[in-house]
Amino acid sequence: MRLFFSALIEVLEVVLVAVISVLIIKNFLVQPFLVSGDSMEPNFSNGNYLLVDEVTYRFREPERGEVVVFRYPGDNKVFYIKRIIGLPGETVTVKDNKVMVLNKSEIMVLSESYIPPTSRTSGEVEYVLDQNHYFVLGDNRLYSFDSRNWGPLDRGNILGVVRLNLWPLNEVRAIEEPLYNIN
Numbered sequence: 623m624r625l626f627f628s629a630l631i632e633v634l635e636v637v638l639v640a641v642i643s644v645l646i647i648k649n650f651l652v653q654p655f656l657v658s659g660d661s662m663e664p665n666f667s668n669g670n671y672l673l674v675d676e677v678t679y680r681f682r683e684p685e686r687g688e689v690v691v692f693r694y695p696g697d698n699k700v701f702y703i704k705r706i707i708g709l710p711g712e713t714v715t716v717k718d719n720k721v722m723v724l725n726k727s728e729i730m731v732l733s734e735s736y737i738p739p740t741s742r743t744s745g746e747v748e749y750v751l752d753q754n755h756y757f758v759l760g761d762n763r764l765y766s767f768d769s770r771n772w773g774p775l776d777r778g779n780i781l782g783v784v785r786l787n788l789w790p791l792n793e794v795r796a797i798e799e800p801l802y803n804i805n
Contacts, residue, residue: 653691653782661760661767662689662703665736671789671798672703676782684722684756684777685709687736687800689784690756694770703784704768707732708749708757710777715748716770721759736800737761745770756780 633737652673660668666689674691684690684706694700708714713724719742721732743763747770751757755774760766784797 630719631759646650660765661762662705663762663765664738665689665761666703667785669790670787672784672787674782677786678783679780683710684780685799686785689797690758691781691784692775693779693781695775695779698779701781702758702768704758704766704775705736706756707769708751708774710753710755712753712757713748713750714744714757714769717746717748720741734800737763749774 639721653676658668667670672691686706686709688706690706691701691703694702706720708723709725711725715722715724721734721743723730723732741761741763743759749755749757749769751774754777756777757769758775759768759770787797
């Protein structure tokens with residue numbers, strides 16, 4: 623009987639360590655995310671299973687081009703995935719199918735290699751971002767509900783940066799930040 627209880631205690635210890643490890647990893651390091659919808663096509667599709675890094679933004683601020691998961695400003699229970707276009711302190715203008723960023727006194731027209739050349743960025747908006755706001759857009763501009771619709775994204779709503787596409791298996795890849803050709 624003593625041997626049985628000793629084995630049972632050992633199994634419970636292993637289970638407890640495993641559960642605590644999973645909780646720490648899930649709550650503080652990485653988070654799974656399932657893409658729902660087509661707003662990030664062709665780069666992320668409905669049903670893609672992603673891994674979101676929650677640690678990086680504790681040490682540095684988000685950067686232009688990074689794909690982030692965040693709580694939708696209109697309902698904190700809803701999570702979105704979009705790409706960061708405008709950074710704090712910048713002015714972002716969407717007009718005539720172009721995305722322009724005014725940073726200090728330099729106007730940059732973003733050349734976005736991650737969206738198809740035939741893609742159009744509809745709408746006409748301009749936002750001056752304060753020190754705590756970002757401008758985010760979906761890659762599938764005609765079918766994305768993003769900062770053009772609901773305004774700048776507060777830094778506090780950003781959960782993390784997308785690092786890996788894990789599913790489907792034929793699309794497994796690390797996600798890299800794009801290089802911008804700025805005109």
